[in-house]
Amino acid sequence: MKIDPKSPADLSAQIAAAIRDAIVEGRLIVDQRLPSEAELAEQFNVSRPTVREALKRLAAQSLIRTQRGATGGAFVNRLSFPDAYDQQITTSTLLLSMNAVSFETACEARYALERACAPLSAMRRSADHLATMRAEIHRQGQPGLTDEAFCASDVAFHRALVDGAGNPVLSYQLAGAVEAMQPLMNMITFTARDRARIIALHENIANAAEACDGDGVTQGLTALEAETQSLAQAVFKARAAR
Amino acid sequence: MKIDPKSPADLSAQIAAAIRDAIVEGRLIVDQRLPSEAELAEQFNVSRPTVREALKRLAAQSLIRTQRGATGGAFVNRLSFPDAYDQQITTSTLLLSMNAVSFETACEARYALERACAPLSAMRRSADHLATMRAEIHRQGQPGLTDEAFCASDVAFHRALVDGAGNPVLSYQLAGAVEAMQPLMNMITFTARDRARIIALHENIANAAEACDGDGVTQGLTALEAETQSLAQAVFKARAAR
């Protein structure tokens, strides 16, 4: 692993890139210990703070973990699904909020992705997933629920649907899309009548899932998307007129 | 913004989290300048190297950018789609390689997601997208192409299909799934006959896209998935027997 001390880029960025490449290409494997900071500093011909900055960059991406003490050091970290979820959610959330992505675009993407796992979920969902969906529907019907709590329950409902597909890669990809929508969804206020309609659509979806009817779930999602879009349009229109 | 100096977590991690929260919650907005390292050090009551480690963590996630010079400093960075793509691709790639995700699972997820944007792409794809798809199909038919080049062209083909949906959020989500599959795909060797079959399926998809036939694209993708899965199974079986 070599770096170019004359490059305009920061040394710590170069070092981080070099180590990252080694991990991605498999030259450093999971749980393998990296040389100590002092050794790395010598290898790359830089000072220890510079090495440390590089290691912090990698730690921020969950590529390494560090441990103190005699046998401590930096170890290549096994990137877990939960870690990846978290990263994806913050990235997606910021991406949407910083790039003025319209509600329409985000919503379209979210439901398109969700429909992608509808057939699989209808086929494979466990009783547990179904129970979660039913429970969230029930929660959504309770009076006195804040808009935020309603949205959170909505996310949990869809999360159960997605997880029902039994494909962790799908769940991981969808987590970002669904969760990142939440700030946008929270901008909407739901009247009691709005909620009733959404709950009815949720019930259709749960029923289709119970019947292992993939097409039914897909259609239910399409109907829910249409409802959500028109609801959002109405809200934004009213807000613009004010 | 406050941190707890008695917490077991690293100070630099706490500081990074505090600043990250401020960005996510909108208390720091895009292009806003953060206080200088020296000022941050004073605010948080830590030394400058500690602050720097925190800032490097944020820089690694593209949340801030730094500039040297008199009016320099750290600025809240607008997370661009290309930046997000890159992060997603490395994360997805590592996730698959480090968690022993089976080819089958990854492949299923990839095609499910891709089918999600098939109808949209059939409806909206520009002549440009179609031309790219045709060009990649042509490249795939050329003799002497290495397996890696064939796979790269495959990715480009699917990329054009996905981008055809005209939804940047979808493109972003799919980039990870498609690109992360490449290392897995590269494990497969394609005979001339295999390639011919895949090219024929690609042509079906391109034709359906040209005819704005969403169902046709969907079916084409399903057929391609089946072909890919059986091909992979054969390869892995042969390899296991060896």
Added chain:
DNA sequence: GCGAATTTAATGTCAGACAATTAAAGTTCT
């Protein structure tokens, strides 16, 4: 043998310095 104290090797943090970079202010020449 076994438990407690010690050693040791690592990361975490600090302080202070200098180098490099860049924009703005100031200065000089025309």
Added chain:
DNA sequence: AGAACTTTAATTGTCTGACATTAAATTCGC
């Protein structure tokens, strides 16, 4: 007055050396 050049100031990038903290390994006492 204005343009080109120089200086200055602010800021990040890097280095050196030190000390604190942690946790495993080792040694010592019994």
